[in-house]
Amino acid sequence: DMKVTQMPRYLIKRMGENVLLECGQDMSHETMYWYRQDPGLGLQLIYISYDVDSNSEGDIPKGYRVSRKKREHFSLILDSAKTNQTSVYFCASSFWGLGEQYFGPGTRLTVL
């Protein structure tokens, strides 16, 4: 069953609180991604991970960090969340270079 899961699906936090978004995949993909999507914009790449402990910044990494200790699991961490980090966050995975990405259902984060 080829699947990408995300937890939680909905989250409300106050400004300054820490946020942990979790992503899992069961396809043994070495590459995983975190995106955010805001109204009127395409998906913006936050971080990409090429394998365990091999992470690279995407286009908008400021205010975020990631952790990948197992191939099937990729976490996005917001230390001291800000209101402008309110967004929908998508996790995805793929085999490197083959193009097709598999996406999770998204996490809607609201920072008050």
Next chain:
Amino acid sequence: GDSVTQTEGQVTVSESKSLIINCTYSTTSIAYPNLFWYVRYPGEGLQLLLKVITAGQKGSSRGFEATYNKETTSFHLQKASVQESDSAVYYCALGAFNTGNYKYVFGAGTRLKVIA
């Protein structure tokens, strides 16, 4: 940098009518990019609808089709007769090698609403 433009934020079409969703792209890669259409149904993640990796070729899936036009740098999505179940958000994307890494760029998405 690379970019993908979808000019319509929302499109409303009557059931059984034809559909076209516009997509144009720009890339600095010296190789032609791979082009994709993804679809997102309510409550679900994006899923691949179709992809074309060779300029001039057409991709098709579930009645949708798109032709990779390198002259006009376009990859418009078309369907001859839409159904209510096609209501979703459609994303055009390109994938290209840039500075040794494979990178995706997504359009903003076009919300399709099919009415009876």
